Amino acid sequence: MRLPLATRYTDYDTKGHVNNAIYLTYFEMARAHAWRDVLGMPDEPSFILAEATVRYVSAAMIGEALEIEMRTGEIRNKAWVWEYVIRCTDDGRTVAEGKTVQVWFDYAVRKSVAIPEEMRAALAAIG
Amino acid sequence: MRLPLATRYTDYDTKGHVNNAIYLTYFEMARAHAWRDVLGMPDEPSFILAEATVRYVSAAMIGEALEIEMRTGEIRNKAWVWEYVIRCTDDGRTVAEGKTVQVWFDYAVRKSVAIPEEMRAALAAIG
Amino acid sequence: MRLPLATRYTDYDTKGHVNNAIYLTYFEMARAHAWRDVLGMPDEPSFILAEATVRYVSAAMIGEALEIEMRTGEIRNKAWVWEYVIRCTDDGRTVAEGKTVQVWFDYAVRKSVAIPEEMRAALAAIG
């Protein structure tokens, strides 16, 4: 799944670079797109984040268009991995990459539960 | 009421200035302090914002300690005004000033209601 | 000028509403679009903000697509007004409106200067 990133002036720090924390927001924008637009789920996610990792490869400067690619990695019983690569649209270089681990969560009983079978298939198709 | 502002690196833009939108967050930090710590109310406010104005007087540069002063202005039947001045702690110059209009709101019935009498007195004491 | 707003999950507060400070960021997104894409200027603006006002008309809930309309208001010697209306795309209702005052600024000498003549015409055309 590929998505152009709508960057904001507030994303950039005093050096003109995208601030390090914003990459997790970019990952979240990709997840929101996958969740709502690809999987057709409601706005509020029914999973929680267990872990997030970002590797900063090259600085993204103000004025550079960015895009994100996201794919599903390993799918376990209750958890799955999403992997991300953020690239500069113009020169194609990698700006950052990372992954997050999600746990399927039943907010009614407030505990993690097994990923529903039909969701496993839908998740596996994101690539 | 006076409060030192805990600034963050993400508050600053590519020119090293506090970003214009962050001043509304600084106003919100003052309101949260007034609401919880001065008025002793719960974390979730029972008012809504109707209006906000900021005048940018001088740029706040990274590394400058900032503080905010907040006082209650006019109190009407359902609404009241809070006024703010943000100053550089070191040289005392004004960085920004503004005001917000709050409306007392009953979230149970989702409509604005008259400010409770004891709250009027408590609000009037913030200065 | 009209622009769909790419909202983010972090824009929403604990009540599911767009946070009050984010509207200034939405205004900034419209300015950035006008500056770069309509006026063809470089990424770093050559103006400073003097004032911003937001009127909160109705709460924007998570899941609602938003769009912003921006037009140039009064143009003075060194300053001009931009006016904004943010609407819910689906039902067309106004969510917030406001204005900002910009001052043309020469960063080399760090003072405000008269708006260049050709820029006055270009600004006037934004509506």
Next chain:
Amino acid sequence: MRLPLATRYTDYDTKGHVNNAIYLTYFEMARAHAWRDVLGMPDEPSFILAEATVRYVSAAMIGEALEIEMRTGEIRNKAWVWEYVIRCTDDGRTVAEGKTVQVWFDYAVRKSVAIPEEMRAALAAIG
């Protein structure tokens, strides 16, 4: 090194939890404190981030005071690790933990360089 975290209303998402990306900002607040107040360095850092990891242990709810503990981990030739634990001040439970890898960077020549000897000792003392 231990630091109380000045949380903001905008840190919380629609479920009343600290948003996942904000933890990287909390890590950054600890780094800024270490850099300026413990190490006595200027506001602009002379390192770049190479990697960041967050493990989300328990949700931090609005109204809970938070604190962060930060210590230096491994120190290599050009890079070093900082480790973080964020706890709820009242009950002491861990909310999140993580680490970042920093690379000493010479902005004049725009390349990574060996960590200066006296900085190695100062970094090692943060624990």
